[in-house]
Amino acid sequence: MNTQPPPRDPRARDHVLDHADMHDLVADLALPGGASMYVMSALETSRELIRHSSYRYEFATVAVTHSLFALERVLAERLATNEPLHALIERATGTGLITAELAAELDRGRMLRDRLGQGAESSAALRPLRAERSPTGTSSSARHSAGGSCCAASALAPTAGPRARTPTPSDR
Template sequence: MSETLELPWPVPDTRSPLLADQFADMHDLVRDLVIPPGLPQAAESMLTTARELIRLSYYRYEFMMIGAATSIIAIETALSDRYGRKTLAAHLKKAHADGLITEEQYDLLNSCGRPIRNQYAHGGLTHAALTPPMAVGIVHTSITILAHLHATPGPSAT
């Protein structure tokens, strides 16, 4: 007779009081992270996953950082489609120079988002310090940029 191992119901992370009093309050945190229609399926899926990871960070705080990193990876993919294979840093500089992202967006993505993405990609994202407003800001910026990128015809990669 085989025994079934059932996982326990999720319990709030001990740091959850920093986020919300109860899980239902997490909806307010991500309420403005609206995925616009018309994005390619891959971008829509990654952004939805990023948003939901932030919502679920009530149960595992690190999900917030992984959500932010996921949204940065979605931007990196879109910029690679637009500019060809380069580093994320080079893509962000080019997108800023081309006026696709503002100075504020560039600063947020380059100084906060890019290091989080790098830590996540290289297995170092375990104790990154990221506040809920910063995580939401990164995902919101990612949504804005991807909506803009997919609404604007891109130059051929050179």
Template sequence: MSDTPELPWPVPDERFRHWASQFADMHDLVRDLVIPCGLPQAAESVLTTARELIRMSYYRYEFMMIGAATSIIAIETALTDRYGKGTLASHLGKARADRLLTEEQYDLLDSYGRPIRNRYAHGDLTHAVLTPPLAIGMVRTSITVLAKLHATARPGTAAASE
């Protein structure tokens, strides 16, 4: 007999029962979170991780918040690359002013995304309330915004010269 106990197989998180009756339903929930070709590898990796964390939230509800926060951090990084030093709030405002974000995207990222990112950064996700549609909306918005940012890179950057 081994001295190290085996971890149990994951079991569905009871909090997800209203959204998916079986893990296979999670594929349908995240089906439209398609990562576009041509994104930088780092952005593609982060967005894929965010999508998969939402899929795996069937087993641990908090993964959904971490997936949404991860996608917001990817946007924060891209906006910092574009605008330089500053806060996520100020960068979102600049992106809205530059028409890189629609009003709806700005509201979603500023009203919901920023607080979730802040809770994640400070280790306080236990009280975050987020539904799957809202988390999926944040990741979908992150995908759209990162694709747009990559396509409209500033002159002189690698993406602009492709």
């Protein structure tokens, strides 16, 4: 039995130096304590897929898709309506729930999700984004692109309780 981790995906080289850095990359993606179980599950799945995308780059695309599921649910709950995601994003922008800049980012993610779902795009064909290192050494553009909808869903979810801390490998 092979107990070694799988080899790193070379497309992830611009995001982090090694897999251990992936824990820092997702550290700010906190789970909202007051969110529905559906939202919590989708965000946790998204966060873990981002964490493991250094081994398989396509996991980042699946992570964005899952975080958009959570975002769609959160917006529907907050706006008390059951419309398609593009309409929810427009409505949330109109009510001031999200900024126009965030709406544009989320809409790009929504269009990617739609193209993936229609078979017009493949996560394997997507080119990795170049990461920009922040002063803390983490990859700010990677966090933004991979976790933008995840962060938005977390921020918009009800916060009746404390946000769950991101577990580290030593917690498991």
